[in-house]
Amino acid sequence: MITLALRSRPPGRLSLAGVTPDRLAALDETAIAKLPVRLGNRQTALGDWFDIRIAGAGEDKLVISGAGGDRLDQVGGMMASGELTVEGDVGARAGLAMTGGRLTVSGSAGDAAATAMRDGEIRIGGDVGEALGGALPGERVGMRGGTVVVARNAQSGVGDRMRRGLVVVVGSAGAFCGARLAAGTIVVGGGIGDHPGIAMRRGSIVALGAAPRLAPSFADCGVHDLIAQHLLARRLALLGLGTLASRIGPLRRFMGDQAEAGRGEILVPR
Amino acid sequence: MILDGVEIEDTFAEAFGMRATRLIVTADTPRWARIAGDTATGFATSVIACGAEAGIERDLSAEETPDGRPGIALLFFAVSRDALTKALRDRVGQCVLTCPGTACYSGLDEGERLPLGRSLRYFGDGYQAAKRLGDKRYWRIPVMDGEFVCEDTVGQVKAVGGGNFLILGKTHRGVLAAAERAVEQMRRLIGVIMPFPGGIARSGSKIGSRYKGLVASTNDAYCPTIKGIVKTALPPSVDAVLEIVIDGLNEAAVGAAMATGIRAACAGNDGEILRITAGNYGGKLGPFHFRLHELLA
Amino acid sequence: MITRIAGGRIIDGAEDEGDAKRDLWIEDDRIVAAPTDGRPADRTIDATEHLVMAGAIDIHSHIAGGKVNLGRLLSPADHRENPVERAGAALRSGSGLTTPSTFTTGFRYAAMGYTAVFEPAMVASNARATHLEMADVPIVDKGAYVMLGNDEYLLRRLAAAAEQGEINDYVAWMMQATAAHAVKVVNPGGISAFKFNARGLEIDEPVPHHGVTPRRIVAALARAVHEIGVPHPLHVHCNNLGMPGNVETTLATIAAAEGYPIHLTHVQFHSYGSEGKRGFSSAAHRIAEAVAQNPNVSIDVGQIMFGATMTESGDTQAQFRNRSLADPDTWISMDIECDGGCGLVPMRYRDSNFVNALQWTIGLELFLLVEDPWRVFLTTDHPNGGPFASYPHLVRLLTDRSHREDCLAQIHPAARKASTLAGMTREYTMREIAIMTRAGPARSLGLSERGHLAPGAVADVVAYRPDSDVAAMFRAPAHVFKSGVEVARDGAILAAPSGTTQLVRPAYDRQVERHVRRFFDDHMTIGFDHFPLAAGELADAGLAVAEQQCRPSAGRA
Numbered sequence A: 001m002i003t004l005a006l007r008s009r010p011p012g013r014l015s016l017a018g019v020t021p022d023r024l025a026a027l028d029e030t031a032i033a034k035l036p037v038r039l040g041n042r043q044t045a046l047g048d049w050f051d052i053r054i055a056g057a058g059e060d061k062l063v064i065s066g067a068g069g070d071r072l073d074q075v076g077g078m079m080a081s082g083e084l085t086v087e088g089d090v091g092a093r094a095g096l097a098m099t100g101g102r103l104t105v106s107g108s109a110g111d112a113a114a115t116a117m118r119d120g121e122i123r124i125g126g127d128v129g130e131a132l133g134g135a136l137p138g139e140r141v142g143m144r145g146g147t148v149v150v151a152r153n154a155q156s157g158v159g160d161r162m163r164r165g166l167v168v169v170v171g172s173a174g175a176f177c178g179a180r181l182a183a184g185t186i187v188v189g190g191g192i193g194d195h196p197g198i199a200m201r202r203g204s205i206v207a208l209g210a211a212p213r214l215a216p217s218f219a220d221c222g223v224h225d226l227i228a229q230h231l232l233a234r235r236l237a238l239l240g241l242g243t244l245a246s247r248i249g250p251l252r253r254f255m256g257d258q259a260e261a262g263r264g265e266i267l268v269p270r
Numbered sequence B: 001m002i003l004d005g006v007e008i009e010d011t012f013a014e015a016f017g018m019r020a021t022r023l024i025v026t027a028d029t030p031r032w033a034r035i036a037g038d039t040a041t042g043f044a045t046s047v048i049a050c051g052a053e054a055g056i057e058r059d060l061s062a063e064e065t066p067d068g069r070p071g072i073a074l075l076f077f078a079v080s081r082d083a084l085t086k087a088l089r090d091r092v093g094q095c096v097l098t099c100p101g102t103a104c105y106s107g108l109d110e111g112e113r114l115p116l117g118r119s120l121r122y123f124g125d126g127y128q129a130a131k132r133l134g135d136k137r138y139w140r141i142p143v144m145d146g147e148f149v150c151e152d153t154v155g156q157v158k159a160v161g162g163g164n165f166l167i168l169g170k171t172h173r174g175v176l177a178a179a180e181r182a183v184e185q186m187r188r189l190i191g192v193i194m195p196f197p198g199g200i201a202r203s204g205s206k207i208g209s210r211y212k213g214l215v216a217s218t219n220d221a222y223c224p225t226i227k228g229i230v231k232t233a234l235p236p237s238v239d240a241v242l243e244i245v246i247d248g249l250n251e252a253a254v255g256a257a258m259a260t261g262i263r264a265a266c267a268g269n270d271g272e273i274l275r276i277t278a279g280n281y282g283g284k285l286g287p288f289h290f291r292l293h294e295l296l297a
Numbered sequence C: 001m002i003t004r005i006a007g008g009r010i011i012d013g014a015e016d017e018g019d020a021k022r023d024l025w026i027e028d029d030r031i032v033a034a035p036t037d038g039r040p041a042d043r044t045i046d047a048t049e050h051l052v053m054a055g056a057i058d059i060h061s062h063i064a065g066g067k068v069n070l071g072r073l074l075s076p077a078d079h080r081e082n083p084v085e086r087a088g089a090a091l092r093s094g095s096g097l098t099t100p101s102t103f104t105t106g107f108r109y110a111a112m113g114y115t116a117v118f119e120p121a122m123v124a125s126n127a128r129a130t131h132l133e134m135a136d137v138p139i140v141d142k143g144a145y146v147m148l149g150n151d152e153y154l155l156r157r158l159a160a161a162a163e164q165g166e167i168n169d170y171v172a173w174m175m176q177a178t179a180a181h182a183v184k185v186v187n188p189g190g191i192s193a194f195k196f197n198a199r200g201l202e203i204d205e206p207v208p209h210h211g212v213t214p215r216r217i218v219a220a221l222a223r224a225v226h227e228i229g230v231p232h233p234l235h236v237h238c239n240n241l242g243m244p245g246n247v248e249t250t251l252a253t254i255a256a257a258e259g260y261p262i263h264l265t266h267v268q269f270h271s272y273g274s275e276g277k278r279g280f281s282s283a284a285h286r287i288a289e290a291v292a293q294n295p296n297v298s299i300d301v302g303q304i305m306f307g308a309t310m311t312e313s314g315d316t317q318a319q320f321r322n323r324s325l326a327d328p329d330t331w332i333s334m335d336i337e338c339d340g341g342c343g344l345v346p347m348r349y350r351d352s353n354f355v356n357a358l359q360w361t362i363g364l365e366l367f368l369l370v371e372d373p374w375r376v377f378l379t380t381d382h383p384n385g386g387p388f389a390s391y392p393h394l395v396r397l398l399t400d401r402s403h404r405e406d407c408l409a410q411i412h413p414a415a416r417k418a419s420t421l422a423g424m425t426r427e428y429t430m431r432e433i434a435i436m437t438r439a440g441p442a443r444s445l446g447l448s449e450r451g452h453l454a455p456g457a458v459a460d461v462v463a464y465r466p467d468s469d470v471a472a473m474f475r476a477p478a479h480v481f482k483s484g485v486e487v488a489r490d491g492a493i494l495a496a497p498s499g500t501t502q503l504v505r506p507a508y509d510r511q512v513e514r515h516v517r518r519f520f521d522d523h524m525t526i527g528f529d530h531f532p533l534a535a536g537e538l539a540d541a542g543l544a545v546a547e548q549q550c551r552p553s554a555g556r557a
């Protein structure tokens, strides 16, 4: 296991893209300390910011600790395998373009967590900022696969332009949740803000809190207890979200956005 | 070799390579899962005219299925990947998709995947939707009682078809009772099916025919009513023969099923059963040879 | 300030004599003869055994203008995945490999020993923005070619059988109005035809609305550019880009020039036959023959390099055809003022793809078959065939046969079999490289003070540390001087002076402005008085303008 202890809160945004367990596993402490990381637009070395400790070899495990992690961007970025655990908060774009492995953040994450993610699993213990699993400016799609679980609340734009994968927000989600959704599944345990699923083409938004206000371009298709709901509940249970899974019973199905392809669904309590 | 007073002939069953898969069909109740399973595996005794050989492998409890409902495991065998693909598409399309409350999943996650839901989805006429959960991809096809959920693709393996043994006895009644005992025990096993009616075949066949265009015809050497005029394989006291044919996901499963079946057929023999033998083509056609003495050793 | 670059091997393509081992002297921003008065150098650069060449000149590279920004817009991953840190207090950060940001473009070129880059597809209506954007590209000298030949005014005048003199005046006026260095015609008539829903246009096929043929457009423009004395010949992007069998179009275009000088650009995309099982074959040898037989013709290759890139072209018709090849699946096509526009299609060239693999061999065949290095220039049509950052590898492919054959062994087997590349033994010499990347482009563009190392030349000088891996040598030269300032060392940027804006201002009869004004009043959304870049406008905006002279022999025919 490799531990990176942040000495103090960096004076600007520090990008940790590529500082991942799979890439660090083969390196010794000196080599890890020399890894380039960008502070804003300047190149610095990982060792400028972190105390590095290696305990036991051959494990794809990396722990990042220390206060001030909210300035660490792109934590877990490009990770392909292994386990990265953050004790504390992270900044923007956590799990950027991840293709595998598991990123666990005990605290909160900033904007655009899980963006461009393709596979793997992200667990956030606290809240997340905007555009969880959403598309970056200029990108045609957001998250393309994998699983993200947020234990508390998410701000606006959850799963914006998302194409595949599962996003679970145990707490509430802000406005434009699932906007422009291309496919994939979003489950929100708590309340959900305005304009959910606006311009969505396919995919599912399961809003288990109070019924959200829907645009008139979502058509009521009645209350159902579909097999797909059972399968989703099973998947949630496997993720250790049994309580949330038990809340998936018969749900009212709205199809939309009829102003777009209109093959998506928003499932809400009846 | 003598087993419970029955002579086990020193011969072998000759079996062939096939392609096989397992489907899991779930429904609201065990009864409806069984109806779906019976229908989907009907008319599937022999690839010669049925396109596939199929059968029910076992019932599944709600805890064992992907959607937490009661289900049934079905095995399908065909001569090639393409034939298997077509058989699955037709059988699931006509017999499961149509059956109230059912859903259909791959029960085998090995080998190159075959399309299933991917082909059937077009029934949804544009209203179908894919749903990926974990590493599984399902199609949701709207139907009149809700949605037919069907996994996008199913795995398939190289399998073994045509394991067999023949029960030779004095009377039809006695031989049938022995065959039924055998099938009852064999159905408890995993990975095999006995595709003929009730698991039992009476129309053992040989290759070829005196009629042009017929590839197989009755196995005259084992037909008791003509034993006086053909080159018979039957001892004089044998007046009835039945065969049990076994398809299995692998060689070991077929061998185990044969051994179980033969033992069950012989057990409790009251002198009705005289001999157990097996069908082969001299060992030249099929790659799998199940020697009866080795199986029972 | 006198600098002595000591002990290098001088490779000056413009000099007839062979390579010479001698010191090179620089005083301020010029190359000078070795001082005879015994003045010592203020600084001496030890370039022992280094290859010393003039700064390289890229004759065709899309570095500015609306399409480049749209290309950046379409490739966020390129910028996300290729950040470039600020390398020093006076320098700037950036990002991007295939669509690099402006600072990164200038720094990366300079670090590779390039000191001048020409943007070949300036939409006239977008000239002001293009120049300001180019000015944002540090270190290197820049210039732009204005696109004509699909513009409504010219097509109308050709349809009305206007005299050549009038066409000449219009072209000269347009060059002044847009501060252009040369004139380019893209898919002559085809872009106009595209607006009338044509999906292709043959050389003798009339443009739907105007009834003018591409042949007529090429003839009129090639002659105009020559007669008004613009040093660089008409820069031609032929019709039918990328289409199997388009070699016929390309050869017909050469004939259409009627002996006037023309430069055929990214000819690799225009050298396709339609033979073989797949209906796609190399016609590089036919192009090479035509180049040999027509001394009025020069080419640049537009080599493709395997990997992901962005295609950015003024040829909206061809790019609309290419949209189905977009990878990732996203594209843009646009037009300004019915004057010109661009199409953007991200592309991934794969060595495992038959067509891409054959394109790769066709480009290399062109390089190796055209014998006169003065008339073939090294380009990838950045970023269309590949980013300019891949030039060092391309140089290695040309100079190192065994490496070329290693690469050939890895491509699609059917393409390898179809290509004659395997039998080609030619290896470019360093002197030939110096000609095709320095002296040749400089002569073609009329840059008399650049591309060579004679006393009086601008002190754009590169010293390469010899390396058995030619790509490594060309990727990060030991020393790069721009106008006498050492701007890069071993691939790292040291200083970031601004380069000049190169332009040519041919004379015209002001009568033409009255006609064009009327056209503007009737049809354009921008007023005639606001359209041209005013004299001094670029200088006022802080650009260092360097005007090159028209050929004195120029005159009306």
Ligand SMILES: [Zn+2]
Binding pocket: C060, C062, C120, C121, C266, C313, C381, C384
């Ligand atoms: Zn170009």
